[in-house]
Amino acid sequence: WSEPLAEGAVILRRLVRDEGAELLALVLDVAAQNPFHHRITPGGHRMSVAMTNCGDLGWSTDARGYQYTEQDQATGRHWPPMPPRFRQLATAAAAQAGFADFQPDACLINRYEPGAKLTLHQDKDEKDLRQPIVSVSLGLPAVFQFGGFERGDATQRVLLEHGDVVVWGGPSRLRFHGILPLKAGVHPLAGAYRYNITFRRAH
Numbered sequence: 001w002s003e004p005l006a007e008g009a010v011i012l013r014r015l016v017r018d019e020g021a022e023l024l025a026l027v028l029d030v031a032a033q034n035p036f037h038h039r040i041t042p043g044g045h046r047m048s049v050a051m052t053n054c055g056d057l058g059w060s061t062d063a064r065g066y067q068y069t070e071q072d073q074a075t076g077r078h079w080p081p082m083p084p085r086f087r088q089l090a091t092a093a094a095a096q097a098g099f100a101d102f103q104p105d106a107c108l109i110n111r112y113e114p115g116a117k118l119t120l121h122q123d124k125d126e127k128d129l130r131q132p133i134v135s136v137s138l139g140l141p142a143v144f145q146f147g148g149f150e151r152g153d154a155t156q157r158v159l160l161e162h163g164d165v166v167v168w169g170g171p172s173r174l175r176f177h178g179i180l181p182l183k184a185g186v187h188p189l190a191g192a193y194r195y196n197i198t199f200r201r202a203h
């Protein structure tokens with residue numbers, strides 16, 4: 001079932017729960033080709049969230065800043081291909097939220113271990129901010145925070161659970177958002193982790 005979160009933002013609760021095992025297998029397949037890695041921010045901090053990417057472009061961070069690149073800066077190799085099911089799912093979810101013809105060229109996969117968090121930030125490294133972002137949550141639940149258009153604005157909290165899909169577009173595309181520290185637990189399919197897959201049109 002779908003619930004509007006804010007203008008341009010919709011949560012499609014449990015949309016992919018029944019194929020959670022297949023999607024997790026695809027995540028592990030990508031990670032076998034490009035292992036999860038704790039990146040270092042331009043400020044020199046090790047991120048508590050581990051990341052990998054698939055698709056034509058991948059997001060990464062290093063001393064030069066945040067950017068989308070065709071190759072993993074750490075290895076010099078191209079990112080693994082985006083599994084066709086990922087692409088279909090992203091396009092279908094975006095369409096369901098009113099964004100026709102969404103064709104992602106980048107897929108970032110975040111892995112959260114207990115205590116891992118993502119502090120409030122905006123996603124604005126993509127070239128065309130009229131394109132939505134589709135996010136898929138798998139494994140342990142997490143508290144998602146979304147705020148306004150300035151860092152200090154009040155925030156709302158939403159629990160994101162295994163199989164939930166969120167589409168962020170329109171005016172919500174530039175909202176500040178983050179993830180509170182992950183509570184330890186055991187998920188029957190994902191064990192000690194939460195995974196989040198985001199699909200973007202980066203270039």
Ligand code: MD3
Pocket residue numbers: 108110118123133135144146166168172173174175176177178179196198
């Ligand atoms: C709201 N990921 O990768 S997904 C990220 O759960 C990121 O790993 C979080 O924020 C995670 O950048 C949140 C939901 C999400 C994704 C992108 C957004 C919410 C968003 C972009 C704009 C506004």
Ligand code: FE
Pocket residue numbers: 121122123177
């Ligand atoms: Fe984000």
